[in-house]
Amino acid sequence: MIDLHTHTFHSDGTLIPSELVRRAEEAGYEALAITDHVDASNAKDVVQRTVEVCAALADVVKLRLVPGAEITHVPPPQIAELVERVREWGARVVLVHGETVAEPVAKGTNKAALTSRIDILAHPGLISEEEANLARERGICLELSARKGHCLANGHVAKMAFQTGAPLVLDTDAHDVGDLFSPNSWWQAALGAGLTRPEAETLRANAKTIVSRAMR
Numbered sequence: 001m002i003d004l005h006t007h008t009f010h011s012d013g014t015l016i017p018s019e020l021v022r023r024a025e026e027a028g029y030e031a032l033a034i035t036d037h038v039d040a041s042n043a044k045d046v047v048q049r050t051v052e053v054c055a056a057l058a059d060v061v062k063l064r065l066v067p068g069a070e071i072t073h074v075p076p077p078q079i080a081e082l083v084e085r086v087r088e089w090g091a092r093v094v095l096v097h098g099e100t101v102a103e104p105v106a107k108g109t110n111k112a113a114l115t116s117r118i119d120i121l122a123h124p125g126l127i128s129e130e131e132a133n134l135a136r137e138r139g140i141c142l143e144l145s146a147r148k149g150h151c152l153a154n155g156h157v158a159k160m161a162f163q164t165g166a167p168l169v170l171d172t173d174a175h176d177v178g179d180l181f182s183p184n185s186w187w188q189a190a191l192g193a194g195l196t197r198p199e200a201e202t203l204r205a206n207a208k209t210i211v212s213r214a215m216r
């Protein structure tokens, strides 16, 4: 399993990165991205800490670790610039916290994210067909989320992705013990979003592509 969206206590998760990684290893993950919430106030510090811990653990764990960041509730006109900064500071996978139905995310966030140099638009909520087309053109993955609240729009996101050809990934958005995937919960989330098994397999391939790109 690959999971490209997780949190630690460097933002609002409960676990220290080392425990999150240890639990992912135990769950049989092949790759994990640590993507704490960042805005202008904490981005440099959080990304650098994440890069540091991923480097320290890289040689001693069985899974591939990818330092990342989730740009969260940043005003849309400021998103593109912060994406460039977090990449400079070492983030290898960059997410934007999309217009989930579960939070009052600023309108225009999906659009601004899709014109920035990101890898994944996290939980994009009731994304428009025009935005999904933009994701396809730019090769940005739309995210199906296993997280409560965000997951309410999974069926819609999957429909928009298959209608337009935009790539999809499936992530946990883990914040706590028990949020990581098991093989069973991965399939439940994928099939529950209305995907067929072959469609679900394309999500694994897309996640793998992001990890390979990040490790280059």
Ligand SMILES: [Zn+2]
Pocket: 007, 012, 013, 037, 175
């Ligand atoms: Zn969070």
Ligand SMILES: [Zn+2]
Pocket: 005, 006, 007, 070, 122, 173
């Ligand atoms: Zn998140």
